[in-house]
Amino acid sequence: MKKLTLLRHAKSSWDDPVARDFDRPLNDKGKRAAAIMGKFIKRNDLAFDQVLASPAVRVIETLENVEPVSGLSFEPQWDRKIYLASSVTLMDVLRGANADADHVLMVGHNPGLEDLIFDLVPDDGSSEARDAVEVKYPTAALAELSLDIDSWSDIKDSCATLNRFTRPRDLDPELGPDYA
Known part of the structure; x- marks a missing residue:
């Protein structure tokens, strides 16, 4: 049995005039959301053996805002293949x-x-968490999965259960879409 936690980068700034999408930084709301998720990680005693991350600026800044409040020390393995990757990748x-x-x-x-969640978690109609992902996987949301595999090399479609899906607005309503 393996565990996989997926964290979408926090909200980035479209107002910042960067030349490439890759270089977009977080906005203030994104920084707050990332810190809230870091507190959630700490409160739930989540610990990770490995961190795989896109090297995009908004991902780097997300981790920079999660790490200090999570109580963890991240040593990400930066992988350009994760940037805007498909589920297959x-x-x-x-x-x-x-x-x-x-x-x-x-x-x-x-x-x-x-x-990736849709591919890993079968749609059997019994997962409220999966249903919530189908509605929207917002920025800074965290999905926790259990995979029925012994080795990462065995990962395949329909091998997982989505245990929990947590959005920043679930922890602080002001981080929801109705607030600027």
Whole structure:
């Protein structure tokens, strides 16, 4: 049994005039949301054996805002393949995770993370968490999965259960879409 936690980067700034999407930084709301998720990680005693992350600026800044309040020290493995990756590519990255890692945190982007959940978790109509992901996988949301595999190389469609899906607005309503 392996555990996978997926964290979508926090809200980035579209007002910042950067030349490339890759270089977009977080906005203030995104920084607050990332810190709230870091507190959630600490409160729930989540710990990760390996962190796989996109090297996009908004992912780096998300981790910089999660780390100090989570009580954890991240040493991410930056992987350009995660940047705007498809579910298929994300599964390939996970197949290369450290063999001795029981719990992996992957930090990246949509729609890839959302599609990865849809591929890994069967749609049997019994998961409220999966239904919530179908509505929207917002920025800084955290999905926790259990995978019925012994080795990361065995990851495949329909091998997981979505245990919990937590959005920043679930922890602080002011981080929801109705607030600026």
